[in-house]
Amino acid sequence: MMNQLIEFATTHWTLVAIFMVTALAVFWFESKGNAAALSPAAATTLINNEDAVVIDIRPATEFRTGHITNSINIPASTIKDQIDTLEKHKNTPIILVCKSGLTSGASASELQKSGFKVFKLQGGITEWQSASLPLVKK
Known part of the structure; x- marks a missing residue:
């Protein structure tokens, strides 16, 4: 297996280089959202002790396959348009949830600009499931 990987990488070095640059760009862009990862x-603990609001930014079709109890589905593509509807949660911690924990940085930045206290779920819904925590299917 390792020999095949090395052979692929040497044969298709430009493809591997493009992948690496893209991966680094994604990680850099996501790290710009200064929200702490939880x-x-x-x-x-934050949900139970401080009544944190969970906002699932995955598309509605993914949200329906399983989400954290009482989470609100606001797809990342519409987060800017929905900031007014979140005003009632301005003084409450907000936890953003995506699929893998890598795409919530931009949404976190938008909410932080508007004065919200935002956190990101480390590893997203995938990590939540790996921890054997419950999901609700809708």
Whole structure:
């Protein structure tokens, strides 16, 4: 297996280079959202102790396949348009949830600009499931 990987990388070095640059760009862009990342256990504590609001930014079709109890589905593509509807949660911590924890940075930045206290779920819904925490299907 390792030999095949090395052979692929040397044969298709431009493809591997493009992949690496793209991956680094994604990580850099997402790290710009200064929201702290929370483990599933820390998120659960914040939900239970401070009534944190969970906002799932995945598309509605993914949200329906399983989401955190009482979470609100606001797809990332519409987060700017929905900021007014979140005003009632301005003084409450907000935890953003995406699929893998890599795409919530831009949404976090938008909410932070508007004065919200925002956190990101580390590893997204995938990490939540790996921790054997419950999901609701709608």
